[in-house]
Amino acid sequence: MFSSLGAAAFVATFAASALASKPLATQPCSDALVPTQIRLAYAGDKGMAVSWNTNEQLTNPTVYYNKHEKNVLKSSAKSKISTTYPTSSTYNNHVVISDLKPDTTYYYRPQCATQTYTFTTARSAGDNDEFSFAMIGDMGTFGPDGLSTTVGKGASNPLKPGEHTTIESLTTFKNSYDFIWHVGDIAYADAWLKEEKAGYVTPLNKTDGGAEYDKILNQFYNQTEGLSSAKPYMVGPGNHEANCDNGSDLTICLPGQLNFTGYQAHWNMPSAESGGVGNFWYSFDHGSVHFIQFNTETDFLNAPDEPGGEGAENAGPFAVSGAQIAWLKKDLASVNRKKTPWVVAAGHRPWYVSTTECIECQLAFEPLLLEYGVDLVLHGHKHFYERHAAVNNGTATEIENNPKAPWYLVNGAAGHYDGLDVPDTPYVSTSRKVISAYGWNLFTVHNCTHLSTQFIASGNNTVLDSATLIKKRSCK
Ligand SMILES: [Fe+2]
Structure with missing residues (x-):
């Protein structure tokens, strides 16, 4: 449970620890690290928050992504956010990708996923299209x-x-x-x-x-x-x-x-x-x-x-x-x-x-x-x-x-x-x-x-x- 101060610290940690690409995750995949509950949230018009759950903790939750190739995802983003809480049987992993283009579709894959997904970034403010x-x-x-x-x-x-x-x-x-x-x-x-x-x-x-x-x-x-x-x-x-x-x-x-x-x-x-x-x-x-x-x-x-x-x-x-x-x-x-x-x-x-x-x-x-x-x-x-x-x-x-x-x-x-x-x-x-x-x-x-x-x-x-x-x- 987070106190009011704890919640603020949690948020600050979240924002500060979204790391850039390089070095790639080395944690070997296992059934316990296969992502479930994959979910997206807008993070500005050049970003996307990608979150998912695993049965065990990830060292550096990592998302691979690319604009074009479905199978070769050249870029990656990672964080250190892999948290659980009492009574939870899973870990919550959070990564924010922050170098994207607005209103653009990307392929992405959280580490250890067996398939590739797509998302589309937010339309920029001032884009008047329906x-x-x-x-x-x-x-x-x-x-x-x-x-x-x-x-x-x-x-x-x-x-x-x-x-x-x-x-x-x-x-x-x-x-x-x-x-x-x-x-x-x-x-x-x-x-x-x-x-x-x-x-x-x-x-x-x-x-x-x-x-x-x-x-x-x-x-x-x-x-x-x-x-x-x-x-x-x-x-x-x-x-x-x-x-x-x-x-x-x-x-x-x-x-x-x-x-x-x-x-x-x-x-x-x-x-x-x-x-x-x-x-x-x-x-x-x-x-x-x-x-x-x-x-x-x-x-x-x-x-x-x-x-x-x-x-x-x-x-x-x-x-x-x-x-x-x-x-x-x-x-x-x-x-x-x-x-x-x-x-x-x-x-x-x-x-x-x-x-x-x-x-x-x-x-x-x-x-x-x-x-x-x-x-x-x-x-x-x-x-x-x-x-x-x-x-x-x-x-x-x-x-x-x-x-x-x-x-x-x-x-x-x-x-x-x-x-x-x-x-x-x-x-x-x-x-x-x-x-x-x-x-x-x-x-x-x-x-x-x-x-x-x-x-x-x-x-x-x-x-x-x-x-x-x-x-x-x-x-x-
Ligand atoms: Fe209600």
Whole structure:
């Protein structure tokens, strides 16, 4: 577990220890060093973070890469980051490649991999070409340890026979988007206790709940590898990363399953490049958009996952008091809207939603999002889809009408063991469309004035909702 100082040191070490090429890894390959859970994250428009897991520690995690030849990967990058934590059965390895060209496809292969993969670097800020990205929230594992065609006692909304999972649907559309943005609640490894109590899964080991948690975590990251090894998989923190027990019994969690430990160890978001903190808050540019991930779980006044918060997760903080809000203000103030006319922000917990809302999140974040003209705010956490109008302190403007306030959209419906939530009726006045179905959003940034979305039902890949935000401004 990292204290706030520890987290900062962890991040600093991360940034400083990405080494240049030369000398190549000499550690002999073995089954225990074969990479699993390969995942990518943007690291500026000339970089790419490549991460993967191994059963044993690597001395110098190394990635081979090249722009052209598939089989001869002449360049390499390496680091010293190969870490584990209590209850983890694997090591998390992280390397940042930093000498790349923007919007360019490269072949790459982590050491000891038996195949070669490809990634495409980010589009430079100011590139006005149309592009798309995929957005999901609240996605857990699929199959017998997660969402399947059956449910345990107290759970609901199993998959219907023949329905695709969200991972399968995202895979079908993989050539349609540049990256995936998972806005919190990742893997739902903390559902193990609920699943055991419901008779849905049999305990692996009655004296060691950690085994089931670790099993689900690894299973999820293996299931998403087909996506995350091909597309940058950007993430934000959700409450289900905070501890191991789904909030039911705080005494049962083992060290290593508290305070976002696995989440911190697993991912390598571009906070070093954007002055943020770990995988908790950061930003990046991609084409005509400045993307911001903020943290609705810890590190602001009355944050829900901190000790005393309503989530009772006993997590955080990860920086000194006020640091996140100060960073957000500075980041927003520094956006060059001539280069990136669009600003899109995401945080896990919603405040415009037709069920219990996160008022403390609204108090912390809405004033800055309004002040700096953020165009679109994405949330998850609630397990349905709800598209809102653009909203300023509760007052709605239609999104086709050049709104001055952010457009809000909630989608925590990617699917996990616990099914879907039922929204309260009547819906809140800002609501424009509610759908209770498993699905994900495909966002397309057409130009500097039009940004649209489609909500795609994972089960049968059909479009259940479409909407377009229109801004009046002149494009370069
Ligand atoms: Fe959540």
